[in-house]
Amino acid sequence: MGHAGKIRKGGVRPLRISRAAARWGRAGLRKIGVVAAGAVLVGLLPATAMADDADPRTGLGAGWLDAQQASQGLELLAHRDKPEGFYQASSPGNASFANSDMAFSGKYAFVGNFTGFNIYDVSTPSNPVLTTSVVCPGGQGDLSVYGNLLFMSVEETRGRIDCGTQGASGTVNPDRFRGVRIFDVSDISKPTQVAAVQTCRGSHTHTLVTGKNDPDNVYVYVQGTASVRSGSELAGCANTAATDPNTSQWRIEVIKVPLTAPQNAAVVSTPRLFTDPETGAINGLQNAPQTPRHPSGSSWSPSPVTTHCHDITAYPEIGLAAGACAGNGLLIDISDPANPKRLDAVTDPNFAYWHSATFNNDGTKVVFTDEWGGGTGARCRVTDEPSWGADAIFDIVDGKLKFRSYYKLPVPQTNQENCVAHNGSLVPVPGRDIMVQAWYQGGVSVFDFTDSANPHEIAYFDRGPVSETSLLLGGFWSAYYYNGHVYGSEIARGLDAFKLAASEHLDQAEIDAAATATFDRFNTQQQPRVTWPASFPLVRAYYAQALRTGTMKKNTADNVRKFVDRAERFTNGPQKNAAVAQLRAVSHQLDTSVTAQATLAKALNDLADALSLKA
CATH class of the missing domain: 2.130.10.10 (YVTN repeat-like/Quinoprotein amine dehydrogenase)
Structure with a gap:
């Protein structure tokens, strides 16, 4: 490994979470409950940051290979x-x-x-x-x-x-x-x-x-x-x-x-x-x-x-x-x-x-x-x-x-x-x-x-x-x-x-x-255009961003999460057409006059199109 240096004391062990929760990120964790969501946040922050308001970067010990x-x-x-x-x-x-x-x-x-x-x-x-x-x-x-x-x-x-x-x-x-x-x-x-x-x-x-x-x-x-x-x-x-x-x-x-x-x-x-x-x-x-x-x-x-x-x-x-x-x-x-x-x-x-x-x-x-x-x-x-x-x-x-x-x-x-x-x-x-x-x-x-x-x-x-x-x-x-x-x-x-x-x-x-x-x-100085393939991770990212805006109704958010999870399960079996139908159906529940929801709806339909080509 080489010399990684000394980790500032007081770190905490990350909380284990289910695959489903991990797949949906913190947007999904909100559905688990306030206590669980708070626990995950604690696990991600250095304990020193939680103990006081001082930035953990302040006062780090020096060293060439052991700082x-x-x-x-x-x-x-x-x-x-x-x-x-x-x-x-x-x-x-x-x-x-x-x-x-x-x-x-x-x-x-x-x-x-x-x-x-x-x-x-x-x-x-x-x-x-x-x-x-x-x-x-x-x-x-x-x-x-x-x-x-x-x-x-x-x-x-x-x-x-x-x-x-x-x-x-x-x-x-x-x-x-x-x-x-x-x-x-x-x-x-x-x-x-x-x-x-x-x-x-x-x-x-x-x-x-x-x-x-x-x-x-x-x-x-x-x-x-x-x-x-x-x-x-x-x-x-x-x-x-x-x-x-x-x-x-x-x-x-x-x-x-x-x-x-x-x-x-x-x-x-x-x-x-x-x-x-x-x-x-x-x-x-x-x-x-x-x-x-x-x-x-x-x-x-x-x-x-x-x-x-x-x-x-x-x-x-x-x-x-x-x-x-x-x-x-x-x-x-x-x-x-x-x-x-x-x-x-x-x-x-x-x-x-x-x-x-x-x-x-x-x-x-x-x-x-x-x-x-x-x-x-x-x-x-x-x-x-x-x-x-x-x-x-x-x-x-x-x-x-x-x-x-x-x-x-x-x-x-x-x-x-x-x-x-x-x-x-x-x-x-x-x-x-x-x-x-x-x-x-x-x-x-x-x-x-x-x-x-x-x-x-x-x-x-x-x-x-x-x-x-x-x-x-x-x-x-x-x-x-x-x-x-x-x-x-x-x-x-x-x-x-x-x-x-x-x-x-x-x-x-x-x-x-x-x-x-x-x-x-x-090459960073030869900057390429980034494109994202239609995928379940892309849909979930836009879902997280739509949730962050606070504009999506709770029942709509619940339906999107459930329908997308179900569609992903269907893609791994003989029900690919059902997966496409699930994605298209839930996209119609979104308010496309809201930018974040319109982006999510497009991602859902793009994924449905991609899956239909494979069906």
Whole structure:
């Protein structure tokens, strides 16, 4: 199992419940009675939370591999320490060995690291198995996967074309590599580098983009944030002012990768996404902080100056991307992947560094993160405002970004914990907008932003600081949902696997329905559209949500539950036609003028249609 750390004392044993009750989640438990429902809630909350009003995350004991833990609604299934060669025991916070971003394909989780990457078999989430380790230094090691190809970001000057560990000294070195590596992982035990595309500022992050009319290629948007390399090392690189039309700043790079010949991958365009449409100036967005100092009174760190994008999240299904570009948040048209166009740009006087972005599934909202402090500072202290180092939630209205609210980790962290908003993904609960997100040493937070103006936390997991006396780099770089489980890439400690647990905020029925939305591969920055197959879990999830609104009459709610249970029993025998009839009959009892009941009625009829095709 590796070192999972110490669980805070006072935990209670979960209450056993019947299969029928579990199937219907807390919505079903309401029918058992108030006492039983309350008992289940107690079983899901840490006893410390029940004993007093203090958040269990406050005051957790420190330790590299034995820190105390606290959680609610997010159960740790397994922890794997970083393998040999990927940590420094004498300095666990050494950034040269930091775990970074993740990607998923089939049964594998690919975990990036500043010194290479590791591949885990997560077919049994409670028992991840390390399959392959590849040492290939260069930071920051962000990964994406597409088919048999694995893409890796490299930005540091120590990176070498041959993946060597000896570094690359000097201002100009022919062996240096900064850009995007491409590996063939058709043999998962022996990844082979098949291409290495050099870029002028390296690749801090990258984004895979596909085009509906271009199935033969995948495009890679390269976000370089480091210094511009010498033109003597890579022809065409120029660290010049915005008046130079050939400057390597104020742009991204687009790599075209032929899927049948990835060795021919090459940069095909360098879009100027920050251009002022009226003047043509390529530095047409935010060129200086809006105030001399950060609202906290400290110096700006980083400085919100838009010379680059830190990260871009593409949503190819809707032809849009959201760019987090240092001083601005962008909405981008990617209908032509090689030539993205800016649609809108926003600023925020509280944002130090627009860092990353996530769409909701409908493509009507964007959550932008602010990496105030660059990820290495303690920015979740009791003195830090909820609008600093937070998420900013925007609605997309008529192609424009409209600010609605902030969301920040709701519990203060210590001065020994680097903490700020970082990478996350949607949790595919139907009918709701829910995100799981890493907050470095602030842990993992799951929050609901269905109401853009009123986001709220519904689950969390946290550990104590890596060190009790000093701030050592650590905590969760990424927390992503993939095929029924949440995985966390912990910078200093390794890989964690979680499952969501039912609570007053999330029904088991909703958790079960989310697990029916599966993908063959998952790259968070190449956001896929989530769809849910017609199923009994989906019906029960919408039933739980309809109950939550308080608009469904008791006899109607009882009938829906009974009819659906009976229909499910019928599907396992010769009475499939009766199951279809049961579902259609009970759908007519719902008040479809109420949105939640109309959604449930549609789910019932969709399931009836699906079953009738199998009858």
